[in-house]
């Protein structure tokens with residue numbers, strides 16, 4: 447077999463890719479004609495592809511490259527750790543310095559009494575840990591019948607069997623394998639589902655579904671509620687202001703555990719270290735991944751409050767991954783957190799670049815195709831619509847127009863994603879004001895082109 451490299455002709459790379467590489471969340475047969483876009487290098491907020499394009503990455507990869515691409519400090523941290531101790535596990539009463547140091551650092555950064563970390567290799571694995579941990583918690587407390595976990599339709603918690611079941615992606619559920627004892631309530635997506643209600647009325651109505659579900663199941667049967675503070679993969683759905691205080695009230699009233707899935711929202715994405723701070727939540731467990739290492743290494747985890755950790759610590763929790771607390775991933779994550787902190791990246795987002803982006807991004811509602819623009823910190827979405835007044839959906843199948851717009855963005859060298867007919871952004875936190883101007887200019891251009899195609 448010929449040795450492939452970034453210098454191999456694109457057509458050959460595409461051919462081999464289509465022949466052998468099964469892509470996630472992809473109809474792989476489509477790649478046989480068109481071929482994948484092959485990314486070869488990246489720096490800051492910019493990607494280069496095998497055809498020599500320079501592309502502004504307004505998605506930070508998959509919402510993860512918070513510190514931006516190409517940071518030497520992170521590759522050096524990995525190289526140092528690989529020389530010193532490339533691998534050791536944290537099972538059987540052993541530990542190592544990177545896992546110790548990272549868990550202590552996370553305990554320092556996390557709000558309230560979230561002081562204990564169980565490491566995983568990804569966000570999905572961490573949510574599987576959470577599923578098992580909350581059930582083990584209630585068992586250990588002598589309430590094994592408290593085992594139902596409530597999630598939300600259109601929430602996303604990952605792709606493993608447990609995480610997929612906690613999530614509410616109907617297309618994933620349709621492919622089978624759902625875990626028992628998981629229920630869902632509706633999402634707080636006012637634009638699509640709010641009807642005649644004001645956003646505030648709708649937020650309360652959706653939050654109260656949690657109370658109704660708890661009462662329907664029986665309060666002594668419910669172990670936990672899991673949710674993303676801001677739904678990411680569901681289309682960057684920002685709940686109305688009335689929603690989260692009501693959820694917190696209900697969780698407190700019935701004494702169920704709150705799991706905040708901060709996989710996207712954590713590590714500065716909403717302008718604070720964690721979105722639970724932005725929204726005033728008090729979770730018992732936070733799921734983390736992505737921005738923890740800025741995507742430079744695969745690592746995730748659960749940050750757990752004192753009380754849950756104490757109860758779990760009282761039993762042998764029969765759970766763990768070969769790569770729980772992988773030393774190289776921990777060393778890279780620590781270095782990433784050091785950079786985020788020392789370079790005041792999150793403060794800059796909160797005080798300068800996020801307000802600037804918000805002003806420019808919200809102004810996109812003056813475009814004839816854009817119904818609403820919602821943004822928190824560095825994650826935002828616009829709803830595409832044929833009629834802003836009635837919040838109408840397109841006659842074409844949901845996602846058709848979003849797909850056209852995403853393709854226009856691609857051809858304008860801008861990575862935006864679409865979720866059905868919502869266009870979403872989540873750029874690296876280090877994006878500058880000049881780069882924000884380019885992002886908005888290219889987004890507007892792509893919207894114009896989409897509009898022209900539809901006419």
Ligand code: PLP
Nearest residue numbers: 568569570602603604707709710
């Ligand atoms: N939770 C949330 C909120 C996510 O957005 C994701 C991934 O996008 C996950 C969990 C799963 O993380 P991973 O892909 O690292 O397994």
